Amino acid sequence: MRRGRSVIPRQTVRLAVLALASVVTCIAPGADRAQVSTSPMSPAPTTASAATEMQMPEMGNQIFEHMLFNQLEGRTDGLSSEFRWDGEGWIGTDMNRAWFKSEGFAGNGIVSDGDIEAFYDRPVPRLRYFDGQVGLREDIDSGPHCTWLALGIEGLAPGFFEFEPTLYIRDGGHVAGRITGSYDLLITQRLIAQPELEVDFYGKSDPPRRLGTGFSDLDTGIRVRYEISRKFAPYLGFAYAREFGGTATFSRQAGESTADPRFVFGLRVWY
Amino acid sequence: MQRRNLSRYMPVSRRDFVHALAIGGTMAAVAALRGWSAFAASTPRTPAILTGTDFDLKIDSWPVDFTGRRSFATAVNGSVPGPTLRWREGDTVTLAVTNRMKKSASIHWHGVRVPADMDGVPGLSYPGIDSGETFVYRFPVKQSGTYWYHSHTRFQEQTGLLGALIIEPQYGDPIEFDREYVVMLTDWTDTDPETVFGNLKEESEYYNFHQRTVGTFFSDVRRHGLRSTISDRLLWARMNMTPTDFADVTGATYAYLVNGNPPRANWTALFRPGEKVRLRFINGSSMTFFDVRIPGLLMTVVQADGNDVEPVVVDEFRIGVAETYDVIVEPKADAAYTIFAQSMDRSGYARGTLAPREGMTADVPPMDPRPLRTMVDMGMGNMGGMNMAGMDGMTEEDMKDIRGMNMGGDQKTAAGAEAGGMDMQNMPDVKMDGAGERSAPGATQVFRSETENDAPMRMGNDQGTIPFPQPGPGVMAVVVEPMAGYRETKLELSNPVHMHLGPEVDMVPAHVTKRLNDAGDGLNGNGRRVLTYADLRARYKGADGRPPTHEIELHLSGNMQRYIWGFNGKTFAQSEPIDLKLGERVRIVLVNDTMMEHPIHLHGLWSELENGHGPFNPYKHTVIVKPSERVSYLVSADTPGQWAYHCHLLYHMQAGMFRAVVVS
Numbered sequence: 054m055r056r057g058r059s060v061i062p063r064q065t066v067r068l069a070v071l072a073l074a075s076v077v078t079c080i081a082p083g084a085d086r087a088q089v090s091t092s093p094m095s096p097a098p099t100t101a102s103a104a105t106e107m108q109m110p111e112m113g114n115q116i117f118e119h120m121l122f123n124q125l126e127g128r129t130d131g132l133s134s135e136f137r138w139d140g141e142g143w144i145g146t147d148m149n150r151a152w153f154k155s156e157g158f159a160g161n162g163i164v165s166d167g168d169i170e171a172f173y174d175r176p177v178p179r180l181r182y183f184d185g186q187v188g189l190r191e192d193i194d195s196g197p198h199c200t201w202l203a204l205g206i207e208g209l210a211p212g213f214f215e216f217e218p219t220l221y222i223r224d225g226g227h228v229a230g231r232i233t234g235s236y237d238l239l240i241t242q243r244l245i246a247q248p249e250l251e252v253d254f255y256g257k258s259d260p261p262r263r264l265g266t267g268f269s270d271l272d273t274g275i276r277v278r279y280e281i282s283r284k285f286a287p288y289l290g291f292a293y294a295r296e297f298g299g300t301a302t303f304s305r306q307a308g309e310s311t312a313d314p315r316f317v318f319g320l321r322v323w324y
Numbered sequence: 325m326q327r328r329n330l331s332r333y334m335p336v337s338r339r340d341f342v343h344a345l346a347i348g349g350t351m352a353a354v355a356a357l358r359g360w361s362a363f364a365a366s367t368p369r370t371p372a373i374l375t376g377t378d379f380d381l382k383i384d385s386w387p388v389d390f391t392g393r394r395s396f397a398t399a400v401n402g403s404v405p406g407p408t409l410r411w412r413e414g415d416t417v418t419l420a421v422t423n424r425m426k427k428s429a430s431i432h433w434h435g436v437r438v439p440a441d442m443d444g445v446p447g448l449s450y451p452g453i454d455s456g457e458t459f460v461y462r463f464p465v466k467q468s469g470t471y472w473y474h475s476h477t478r479f480q481e482q483t484g485l486l487g488a489l490i491i492e493p494q495y496g497d498p499i500e501f502d503r504e505y506v507v508m509l510t511d512w513t514d515t516d517p518e519t520v521f522g523n524l525k526e527e528s529e530y531y532n533f534h535q536r537t538v539g540t541f542f543s544d545v546r547r548h549g550l551r552s553t554i555s556d557r558l559l560w561a562r563m564n565m566t567p568t569d570f571a572d573v574t575g576a577t578y579a580y581l582v583n584g585n586p587p588r589a590n591w592t593a594l595f596r597p598g599e600k601v602r603l604r605f606i607n608g609s610s611m612t613f614f615d616v617r618i619p620g621l622l623m624t625v626v627q628a629d630g631n632d633v634e635p636v637v638v639d640e641f642r643i644g645v646a647e648t649y650d651v652i653v654e655p656k657a658d659a660a661y662t663i664f665a666q667s668m669d670r671s672g673y674a675r676g677t678l679a680p681r682e683g684m685t686a687d688v689p690p691m692d693p694r695p696l697r698t699m700v701d702m703g704m705g706n707m708g709g710m711n712m713a714g715m716d717g718m719t720e721e722d723m724k725d726i727r728g729m730n731m732g733g734d735q736k737t738a739a740g741a742e743a744g745g746m747d748m749q750n751m752p753d754v755k756m757d758g759a760g761e762r763s764a765p766g767a768t769q770v771f772r773s774e775t776e777n778d779a780p781m782r783m784g785n786d787q788g789t790i791p792f793p794q795p796g797p798g799v800m801a802v803v804v805e806p807m808a809g810y811r812e813t814k815l816e817l818s819n820p821v822h823m824h825l826g827p828e829v830d831m832v833p834a835h836v837t838k839r840l841n842d843a844g845d846g847l848n849g850n851g852r853r854v855l856t857y858a859d860l861r862a863r864y865k866g867a868d869g870r871p872p873t874h875e876i877e878l879h880l881s882g883n884m885q886r887y888i889w890g891f892n893g894k895t896f897a898q899s900e901p902i903d904l905k906l907g908e909r910v911r912i913v914l915v916n917d918t919m920m921e922h923p924i925h926l927h928g929l930w931s932e933l934e935n936g937h938g939p940f941n942p943y944k945h946t947v948i949v950k951p952s953e954r955v956s957y958l959v960s961a962d963t964p965g966q967w968a969y970h971c972h973l974l975y976h977m978q979a980g981m982f983r984a985v986v987v988s
Contacts, residue, residue, distance in 0.1 A: 110446060110447045111978075112896040112979070112982045113888070113979060113980025113982070114895070114980075115521075115978070117526075119522070119526045121526075147888050147895070148827075176827030177827070178827065180827075181885075182564060182883075182886070211561065211562045211564060212558075212561040212562065212564070213561060241538075241539065242533045242535060242537065283523070283527060
């Protein structure tokens with residue numbers, strides 16, 4: 054599962070932050086301004102002058118921001134423990150948003166399998182509950198650190214399934230894919246079980262990063278949270294991570310296990 | 325409320341009070357005095373009553389405690405809700421409104437026909453009232469009835485900037501009563517409304533703690549069997565919608581208040597047995613529909629939205645946000661009665677008491693079972709065995725524009741064949757009165773004049789450019805069609821509906837029905853006589869007898885998950901104003917493409933609801949459109965200017981369900 058371990062390279066973080074910042078400044082506010090300028094009250098025959106002086110109400114074009122950590126948890130199998138985070142946040146209007154995602158593991162002072170992503174996000178016409186996302190992904194781990202071009206959708210599939218497939222491309226003809234899905238099962242109004250699944254694909258073997266071709270790994274689990282409030286929900290659960298194919302072979306050669314079942318405990322928080 | 329310390333704020337308030345006293349005259353002084361002492365006390369309080377022609381209103385941030393937690397509200401003259409204003413028809417009123425807060429504010433006179441620049445909508449009528457400024461409203465009062473006022477700036481209405489507005493008829497009230505009370509129903513949250521709005525954007529079910537769970541699944545299996553439960557669950561799941569959607573903001577955060585009193589404070593109205601008591605119900609809440617009843621008493625509805633209606637005796641009525649109903653009750657016994665107003669989603673209630681003496685209480689009834697949305701609400705036809713209307717005469721071509729249940733780009737056209745076998749007989753409200761039987765754009769409509777019995781009289785081209793009077797005992801129908809017998813007029817749709825089917829829209833119902841006879845979800849078959857829109861028959865003939873010259877059809881649209889709301893698939897920010905020609909008479913057809921009720925409010929002009937009573941169609945300012953319902957009303961564009969037109973659910977409005985109507 055772990056595709057290399059290292060302390061986060063400072064440079065990488067800086068690069069990622071820069072990427073995020075540029076996406077925010079270039080895309081989201083620019084698009085906003087464009088919408089504001091098309092004032093709905095342009096031809097107001099009776100009180101045209103008054104209308105132009107007046108500040109139009111904002112209705113329907115407001116900027117919101119949210120940040121959600123779906124997983125902020127400790128994972129343990131009794132022998133070793135690690136910390137896992139998986140979160141996302143967005144800022145923008147209904148139509149134009151800057152979107153950030155990050156996930157990774159931390160244990161024994163090192164961070165592994167982590168990445169940070171920044172997207173421009175926009176609803177997809179005809180897909181009622183899906184947003185299209187285009188942006189960058191920066192891997193935070195050892196070896197040659199990679200920057201991927203990312204292209205994906207995220208939203209609610211029929212049946213209330215959260216569904217988030219993303220395609221990644223980088224130099225050297227590398228193509229990768231990641232599909233994330235989850236479902237909220239209400240046991241009671243506040244006790245909610247969330248089965249979740251994440252799978253990764255790689256189009257090309259990448260030995261320095263210990264990745265084989267094809268279906269490389271899976272991280273699945275079920276978490277039962279109690280929503281003390283909607284925004285603050287501690288949970289317990291079980292997670293199972295597993296590697297496949299060439300990726301698993303790399304791990305076996307390094308003497309690491311390819312299957313990793315663990316108990317998890319953590320917090321789901323958002324604001 | 326119990327231990328509030330107001331001393332810090334008293335000096336300011338006293339000064340206000342003295343000022344109001346000087347201006348408002350003796351009656352106001354007495355009323356205000358009573359109001360004040362009540363406000364400071366721990367027992368239930370009633371907002372002060374200010375009477376006269378000159379008013380001095382101060383808007384300020386004010387400490388309140390409705391829930392046991394101290395927070396800040398937006399007050400008028402130190403009162404939440406604000407003082408009740410009593411005007412007199414025929415007077416010219418002057419209202420100096422001073423904003424003492426750091427941010428901009430406004431006051432809109434809801435349902436009052438005023439010149440456009442006096443309407444109090446920032447951005448349309450005026451720029452709003454800036455911090456420290458005073459805006460002086462001055463206009464003649466040409467109507468009577470029960471109305472209310474509220475802020476039109478962001479969420480100030482939610483934080484308490486509202487109050488009752490009573491206009492006494494100039495020549496005596498045709499409604500008989502011995503005493504009267506305002507019953508202002510509101511919803512209060514300690515959470516900053518901006519946060520509430522943000523929460524809904526991120527998670528539209530944030531405040532719904534009555535969703536379907538594993539537990540309800542098993543109880544449904546026991547009741548309906550495994551098969552039908554699973555197919556029902558799958559049906560809703562396929563659409564990503566939940567039948568428990570009745571209120572976006574619920575009792576999970578709201579306290580429901582009567583005249584600013586939570587249920588435990590038990591606001592009490594006194595009566596002597598045998599008296600006729602007039603209760604002026606005003607729904608001044610931001611998001612809550614109430615189902616109101618007084619167990620043990622029949623209520624006679626005599627007025628709706630400020631306009632007298634033929635008396636209707638009911639056990640219960642649903643009052644949408646911003647609507648008003650005046651009812652007469654005649655308690656004969658020397659006993660207390662509970663005024664019980666449960667929220668439509670049954671997540672809480674407001675409560676007061678009618679009693680012969682202070683301190684008496686009556687039983688508070690349990691709330692009704694929580695209702696569920698049905699396939700009728702989803703516009704998916706008669707799956708529940710209900711009769712469908714509004715589908716008659718629909719051609720294949722028409723159906724193309726209805727689009728079936730448009731879900732996620734999967735364009736499934738509803739079978740036109742289904743429309744054939746509909747039972748029209750059991751829908752008494754479906755009369756061929758021209759009330760928009762045509763169900764799709766592009767078709768023409770045969771109009772049948774309702775004024776055939778009036779004396780023929782042709783008016784000039786300037787007809788309707790002077791505001792029509794409110795219908796009343798002495799008001800004649802001003803304009804009449806010059807025809808004896810029925811006259812057929814072809815009505816062209818002035819705006820072929822271009823539904824913008826973007827991410828702003830998550831459903832388009834295949835079956836739009838007329839639901840005027842429907843009391844509303846959760847009220848049908850509860851064993852009580854519940855008021856419906858079809859029951860509302862104006863007491864006086866409408867002032868404008870002309871037929872409409874064209875139709876404007878608007879679809880109420882939204883995307884629940886994204887929490888985007890609008891008209892025709894567009895938010896206010898994306899849309900152009902609706903233009904009306906001064907003097908013209910138009911029919912507005914509203915089609916609700918969502919599964920929520922929307923109270924639609926047109927500023928400045930009356931909405932004459934077409935509910936089958938012809939010249940006696942009721943005048944309203946706010947019209948509820950039920951899920952997948954088609955409703956129409958006539959509008960005389962007799963007052964020029966820019967008018968707001970919007971859903972009165974505050975968060976829907978702020979999310980884009982707002983249009984400007986320009987009369988010129």
